[in-house]
Amino acid sequence: MAEGKENVNVIRSIFELIVLFAAIFIIFGGVALVVVLSPWSRTIAERLLAYDISFVIELVAYLILAALVVLLSALTVYSRNIVHSAFYLLGTFACVAAIYIFLNATFLGVAQVLVYIGAVGV
Numbered sequence: 001m002a003e004g005k006e007n008v009n010v011i012r013s014i015f016e017l018i019v020l021f022a023a024i025f026i027i028f029g030g031v032a033l034v035v036v037l038s039p040w041s042r043t044i045a046e047r048l049l050a051y052d053i054s055f056v057i058e059l060v061a062y063l064i065l066a067a068l069v070v071l072l073s074a075l076t077v078y079s080r081n082i083v084h085s086a087f088y089l090l091g092t093f094a095c096v097a098a099i100y101i102f103l104n105a106t107f108l109g110v111a112q113v114l115v116y117i118g119a120v121g122v
Helices: 002-037 039-051 053-078 084-101 104-122
Strands: none
Touching: 002 039, 039 053, 053 084, 084 104
């Protein structure tokens, strides 16, 4: 009897994971579609084709930080250990601060570090 409940729990967990990935795909797919259809996509494509290497490096760094923010925030929510969840949250805040600094909003980046990372860390 207990084995049947474990199988149901595994199937339910897999189903929930598939639904979560489908929702993420729909949300980010919609955002990507809006970005592709926006007038900025043409500017980005022209700059990439012009081999503006500094722009490419900034774009790759931003995409890496954005992926880390999404990954760490998902780990924050799904972590069962509260200490691990707090560390994931601190990592998310640090990546957001780095994004602020890349966007030349240095004050917001420093405020993010001092207020959020400092307060949550304590």
